[in-house]
Amino acid sequence: MVNTFLAHDLLWGMTSEQLPAAAPGWVIESLNAGQPVVVRRALSAPGQVAVGVRGSLREQRYATAMSVDGIQRRVKPEDLCHVSIDRDLPALRALTQLRAMLDACGWVWGIGGSAGFELASGVEALHQRSDLDLILRTPQPLGREQAQELVKIFDTAACRVDMQLQTPRGAIALREWAGPSPRVLLKNAVEACLVLDPWNPQEQAA
CATH class of the missing domain: 3.30.300 (GMP Synthetase; Chain A, domain 3)
Structure with a gap:
């Protein structure tokens, strides 16, 4: 299923609870605001898709993974x-x-x-x-x-x-x-x- 998602797709549904404990505060804020994450060109574990979280600043980019089951919407x-x-x-x-x-x-x-x-x-x-x-x-x-x-x-x-x-x-x-x-x-x-x-x-x- 992971392979059905392509780099640059935008996905909604990831929550801050899925983040590692060390995730920066701005990443949590972006997800809590309901913003989408972007699919990255990277390998991921079964049932996961590699994604990136965007912040308001250019240097604010955070690589993580999202559960496929949590995806609510996809925009290509x-x-x-x-x-x-x-x-x-x-x-x-x-x-x-x-x-x-x-x-x-x-x-x-x-x-x-x-x-x-x-x-x-x-x-x-x-x-x-x-x-x-x-x-x-x-x-x-x-x-x-x-x-x-x-x-x-x-x-x-x-x-x-x-x-x-x-x-x-x-x-x-x-x-x-x-x-x-x-x-x-x-x-x-x-x-x-x-x-x-x-x-x-x-x-x-x-």
């Missing part, structure tokens, strides 16, 4: 593509700029990071300098030239846009895949390793 990044909130911030303006192109790109896309958290929960997480973090589901290979074209479009947006390509073997950064290096860093629940082809787990750098 792709569920947020057409959610809107009435705040005038660069990340939200960038999302408005890019939405039609992303809808037409032929891939399933979604919103992660602070923007996804705020769109899903209503908790203000974005500020004037926030990046826009996007997710692209790429079960089939996305060519480097196409990646480069996406980066060019993103660089015209109202703020910095970072996109993760979610391959069947893990995630890579779009900007890295669009870059000159033949090897890119592939991250999954087990490891982070340099690969030549993120869609072919056998083709790894020596």
